Amino acid sequence: MSITLEKLTKRYGPTLAVDGLDLAVRPGRVTGFLGPNGAGKSTTMRMVLGLDRPTSGRALVGGRAYDSYKWPLREMGALLEAKAVHPGRTGRNHLLAMARSNAVPDRRVDEVLAVVGLTDVARRRSGTHSLGMGQRLGIAGALLADPPVLMLDEPVNGLDPDGVRWIRGLLRDLAAEGRTVFVSSHLLSEMQMTADHLVVIGHGKLLADAPMTEIMGGHATLEDAYYELTGSAA
Amino acid sequence: MRAAIRSEWTKLWTTRTVWWALLGAFVLMAAAAGQNAIYVENGDVTTASVAVMSVTIAQLAFVALAMLVMTGEYSAGTIRATLSWIPSRGRLLSAKIAVVSAVTLVTGVAVGLLGGVIASAIVDDSGSIAGDAFKIGIYLVLLGALATGLGAALRGPVVTLVVLLMTIVVIPPLLQLPDIAVLNGIADAFPGVAGGHFLYGDADPYPPLVGLLILAGWAALAVAAGWQVLTRRDA
Numbered sequence: 001m002s003i004t005l006e007k008l009t010k011r012y013g014p015t016l017a018v019d020g021l022d023l024a025v026r027p028g029r030v031t032g033f034l035g036p037n038g039a040g041k042s043t044t045m046r047m048v049l050g051l052d053r054p055t056s057g058r059a060l061v062g063g064r065a066y067d068s069y070k071w072p073l074r075e076m077g078a079l080l081e082a083k084a085v086h087p088g089r090t091g092r093n094h095l096l097a098m099a100r101s102n103a104v105p106d107r108r109v110d111e112v113l114a115v116v117g118l119t120d121v122a123r124r125r126s127g128t129h130s131l132g133m134g135q136r137l138g139i140a141g142a143l144l145a146d147p148p149v150l151m152l153d154e155p156v157n158g159l160d161p162d163g164v165r166w167i168r169g170l171l172r173d174l175a176a177e178g179r180t181v182f183v184s185s186h187l188l189s190e191m192q193m194t195a196d197h198l199v200v201i202g203h204g205k206l207l208a209d210a211p212m213t214e215i216m217g218g219h220a221t222l223e224d225a226y227y228e229l230t231g232s233a234a
Numbered sequence: 235m236r237a238a239i240r241s242e243w244t245k246l247w248t249t250r251t252v253w254w255a256l257l258g259a260f261v262l263m264a265a266a267a268g269q270n271a272i273y274v275e276n277g278d279v280t281t282a283s284v285a286v287m288s289v290t291i292a293q294l295a296f297v298a299l300a301m302l303v304m305t306g307e308y309s310a311g312t313i314r315a316t317l318s319w320i321p322s323r324g325r326l327l328s329a330k331i332a333v334v335s336a337v338t339l340v341t342g343v344a345v346g347l348l349g350g351v352i353a354s355a356i357v358d359d360s361g362s363i364a365g366d367a368f369k370i371g372i373y374l375v376l377l378g379a380l381a382t383g384l385g386a387a388l389r390g391p392v393v394t395l396v397v398l399l400m401t402i403v404v405i406p407p408l409l410q411l412p413d414i415a416v417l418n419g420i421a422d423a424f425p426g427v428a429g430g431h432f433l434y435g436d437a438d439p440y441p442p443l444v445g446l447l448i449l450a451g452w453a454a455l456a457v458a459a460g461w462q463v464l465t466r467r468d469a
């Protein structure tokens with residue numbers, strides 16, 4: 001299953017946040033999603049989830065609009081920016097409600113909590129969680145219904161070095177299982193180690209959509225290649 | 235739809251909000267019924283039913299619970315997560331209203347019974363305890379749907395609560411104060427006043443059933459507005 005964007009455009013008043021993106025994010029590899037602050041990465045992801053309505057164009061998951069699926073969590077798991085859990089609810093209860101919304105068996109909750117290493121912490125109210133625990137809980141949610149597509153907005157944000165390394169392994173494993181993995185990040189050296197393919201945008205426009213090796217070209221680091229693409233000074 | 239309801243049911247019972255609201259409902263009813271019964275006993279006021287009279291106070295807890303089920307999603311920032319689980323706006327709003335209605339009906343009737351029992355311990359209450367309690371439950375369910383729908387339309391808990399309080403508590407008595415026919419007529423079209431005519435079984439200015447229908451109409455309007463906003467506006 002792929003994520004496909006067709007002339008996807010989003011305008012907020014005078015701001016053109018996403019400007020005619022055409023893109024196919026393919027299975028079996030990790031696709032990194034790069035671009036400066038305000039480039040339109042999160043907006044693109046929200047439109048894929050049907051949270052924001054495109055001004056024009058469309059975003060599809062497996063050839064259909066995400067919100068047309070009866071059990072969308074079984075098609076795509078997503079991690080959005082910022083916290084998505086009520087501070088007064090325990091992480092485990094959050095995942096239970098999430099599982100039940102898509103008729104996923106309750107036992108999956110404990111399975112994914114074990115995968116992200118939150119088994120004990122998840123019985124505490126999420127308001128007491130650290131930033132990294134919150135990220136892990138979000139990732140547990142994305143994995144909950146065992147979806148073939150994963151879309152993660154800055155998943156390493158707030159994770160400690162162990163966590164960063166863990167995410168890297170997780171994403172590579174998920175792609176190796178044949179899943180579609182679409183992940184945004186500002187950590188270029190981390191992305192260099194994780195992604196097989198890169199999509200770079202700036203001011204809502206597509207700047208590059210190519211394999212990592214091609215983007216790297218003759219550059220020593222992804223950082224050098226990135227600055228050349230986005231035109232921002234090092 | 236069953237999955238959406240199960241999910242919303244789970245969410246409802248896994249924060250403290252619901253417990254505070256339900257505790258508040260019983261405490262407010264007990265306090266109001268006790269006080270109103272004493273007023274009646276002293277001959278300060280006359281009423282067909284102390285329990286119904288006391289709903290004016292106890293309803294605030296139900297209204298708060300219902301509107302928080304929707305607006306809490308915005309204030310806690312969870313609405314995007316929720317909509318990514320249940321992308322159909324209509325299904326989500328229906329599930330929330332179903333869950334709020336179930337809890338409100340059961341608790342509303344229980345609160346109504348409590349008010350009736352307290353009243354009958356203090357005064358010779360002319361209302362029928364069970365009949366009034368059942369009507370109170372129905373009234374609160376419709377008021378809850380109104381509050382949930384309005385919450386979806388306005389999103390902010392504060393603005394929603396202010397609009398609800400103005401509509402139900404503040405404006406109608408102000409309209410009725412000068413006792414002018416036109417203003418009284420306008421007040422009678424307000425959801426809380428219409429619901430009150432239903433609860434008291436008033437024959438005037440319209441039959442009780444019409445009062446119920448006016449309240450139901452407001453609730454339907456609020457739900458339709460909430461659904462429109464959920465569907466049209468970005469989450």
Ligand SMILES: Nc1ncnc2c1ncn2[C@@H]1O[C@H](COP(=O)(O)OP(=O)(O)OP(=O)(O)O)[C@@H](O)[C@H]1O
Binds near residue numbers: 012015016
């Ligand atoms: N709800 C909104 N209303 C108005 N403008 C918005 C809204 N959401 C995003 N924008 C604007 O759209 C543009 C793209 O923002 P977006 O959050 O998608 O960027 P991003 O690539 O995710 O950035 P970052 O790397 O900082 O997360 C920005 O100019 C932002 O200010």
Ligand SMILES: [Mg+2]
Binds near residue numbers: 042043
């Ligand atoms: Mg972003």
